[in-house]
Amino acid sequence: MPTRGEDTRTRILTASAELFARQGYHGTGLSELLDAVGLGKGGFYHHIASKEQLLLEIMFDPIDRVLHSSDRILGTDADATTKLRNLGTDLGHAMAADLAAWTVFLREYSALGHDGKAQVLKRRQEYLDRWRRVLADGAANGEFRELDLAFVESILGLFVYTFVWARESTPPETLTDSIMTVLLHGVCAPAHPRSTAKRD
Amino acid sequence: MPTRGEDTRTRILTASAELFARQGYHGTGLSELLDAVGLGKGGFYHHIASKEQLLLEIMFDPIDRVLHSSDRILGTDADATTKLRNLGTDLGHAMAADLAAWTVFLREYSALGHDGKAQVLKRRQEYLDRWRRVLADGAANGEFRELDLAFVESILGLFVYTFVWARESTPPETLTDSIMTVLLHGVCAPAHPRSTAKRD
Numbered sequence: 001m002p003t004r005g006e007d008t009r010t011r012i013l014t015a016s017a018e019l020f021a022r023q024g025y026h027g028t029g030l031s032e033l034l035d036a037v038g039l040g041k042g043g044f045y046h047h048i049a050s051k052e053q054l055l056l057e058i059m060f061d062p063i064d065r066v067l068h069s070s071d072r073i074l075g076t077d078a079d080a081t082t083k084l085r086n087l088g089t090d091l092g093h094a095m096a097a098d099l100a101a102w103t104v105f106l107r108e109y110s111a112l113g114h115d116g117k118a119q120v121l122k123r124r125q126e127y128l129d130r131w132r133r134v135l136a137d138g139a140a141n142g143e144f145r146e147l148d149l150a151f152v153e154s155i156l157g158l159f160v161y162t163f164v165w166a167r168e169s170t171p172p173e174t175l176t177d178s179i180m181t182v183l184l185h186g187v188c189a190p191a192h193p194r195s196t197a198k199r200d
Numbered sequence: 201m202p203t204r205g206e207d208t209r210t211r212i213l214t215a216s217a218e219l220f221a222r223q224g225y226h227g228t229g230l231s232e233l234l235d236a237v238g239l240g241k242g243g244f245y246h247h248i249a250s251k252e253q254l255l256l257e258i259m260f261d262p263i264d265r266v267l268h269s270s271d272r273i274l275g276t277d278a279d280a281t282t283k284l285r286n287l288g289t290d291l292g293h294a295m296a297a298d299l300a301a302w303t304v305f306l307r308e309y310s311a312l313g314h315d316g317k318a319q320v321l322k323r324r325q326e327y328l329d330r331w332r333r334v335l336a337d338g339a340a341n342g343e344f345r346e347l348d349l350a351f352v353e354s355i356l357g358l359f360v361y362t363f364v365w366a367r368e369s370t371p372p373e374t375l376t377d378s379i380m381t382v383l384l385h386g387v388c389a390p391a392h393p394r395s396t397a398k399r400d
Contacts, residue, residue: 024310026226110224110307124365145385150362150370151378157361158354165324166353178351185345186386 009047012037014100017058021103025055025111055108056116062101063123066094070130080138081188087131088159088183092176095163106160128152135187144187158183209247212237214300217258221303225255225311255308256316262301263323266294270330280338281388287331288359288383292376295363306360328352335387344387358383 015036019028030051034044048054073086095102105120112120132152138144158179166175215236219228230251234244248254273286295302305320312320332352338344358379366375 026311107307107310111226145381147381148374148378150366150374151382153366153370153375154358154362154379154382157357157359157365159357161357161361162350162354165357166350170350170353174348174350175353178348179354181345181347182351182354182386183382184386185390186382186384190385190390 005047008037008039008043012039012044012047012054013058013061016054017098017100017104020055020058020108021100025051025104025108052111052113052116055104055111056119058101059105059108059112059120060123062094062098062105063120063127065098066091067123067127067130069094070127074130074133080134080141080143081184083134084131084138084187085180085184087134088180089176091155091159092163092172092179095159096172096176099163099167102160103164106164124156128155131155138187142189145189147187205247208237208239208243212239212244212247212254213258213261216254217298217300217304220255220258220308221300225251225304225308252311252313252316255304255311256319258301259305259308259312259320260323262294262298262305263320263327265298266291267323267327267330269294270327274330274333280334280341280343281384283334284331284338284387285380285384287334288380289376291355291359292363292372292379295359296372296376299363299367302360303364306364324356328355331355338387342389345389347387 012033016028016033019032019036023032030041030044033051033054034040037044048057069090070087073083073090076083078086109117109120132149135144135147135149135152139146162175162179163172212233216228216233219232219236223232230241230244233251233254234241237244248257269290270287273283273290276283278286309317309320332349335344335347335349335352339346362375362379363372
């Protein structure tokens with residue numbers, strides 16, 4: 001159960017993510033942040049070291065969540081196709097649940113300092129390594145085509161960019177479905193049974 | 201042949217795009233811009249109305265180029281698969297040729313004001329409409345699967361996000377190839393002759 005301090009911290013992160021997503025990091029002043037979370041300067045800085053640290057934690061949060069669930073998905077003994085589908089569904093759910101934070105993740109990278117960028121990059125690579133492993137496993141056992149693994153760099157683009165840009169016009173399930181249809185057909189080897197039907 | 205004024209203008213756009221891509225729009229001061237283009241304040245503002253106008257023109261330029269070439273591609277009587285492939289190759293070339301401007305296009309949208317955002321959105325939609333038309337034509341004539349056209353929102357994500365993030369580790373041709381392999385296999389109907397071979 002979260003302590004009251006954690007509650008306040010979560011409230012700060014959520015409200016700030018909304019503001020940064022709507023107005024940009026540089027377009028959001030401290031007084032707006034304080035108004036949004038209903039705290040004075042002292043209370044705010046009790047929980048948050050600096051505005052940049054706040055930005056960094058907003059960006060860590062969504063990637064840490066999918067990193068965590070990707071480990072659970074990779075830990076099962078499902079085939080690579082199922083793992084790929086589960087990674088995609090999980091990422092789609094995560095985007096829909098936390099779109100403000102993902103919008104900040106997409107748009108505010110350049111507002112980070114050198115160390116912050118390195119920390120975001122590291123997490124991003126760790127997450128994409130999970131996808132890379134599934135794509136490599138599937139290629140090795142014949143489920144997937146032999147793909148240049150540079151394609152892994154496109155995975156976050158497929159999801160993050162699409163959700164951030166299309167959120168107002170299209171429901172999240174439709175976005176995930178349309179992405180996963182192309183992704184699964186694009187990745188699966190045509191002769192493999194799992195491309196069109198489940199193995200019995 | 202460009203006039204000297206156009207040369208200077210192009211030089212300003214190119215140098216500013218590099219700076220904004222590297223340091224962010226808000227992280228780049230006017231004095232740095234002036235140093236980079238070798239102009240005084242007066243000379244600079246002779247060509248550029250404001251820093252935001254500069255940002256806007258940096259973002260217009262790459263999308264206007266691919267918009268222009270997409271009209272040429274759609275104007276041919278090639279089949280939908282060929283048009284899709286040509287749109288992808290053209291977009292990949294455009295990204296590689298002008299990565300700084302595309303990086304700004306990806307990362308600095310939130311730095312624009314309300315009108316600027318509307319203008320960028322309009323061009324973005326016009327460009328994606330070309331892709332939408334090809335995907336719809338291909339679905340109508342059986343070349344492509346029936347896809348939810350929400351997928352079109354993913355196209356720019358596939359390219360822009362991938363190029364911006366992977367530019368240092370992977371050559372542009374590899375990125376375009378890996379994206380187009382998945383995209384074409386993902387989109388083409390499996391039974392259609394053009395999915396695996398050219399029609400004679």
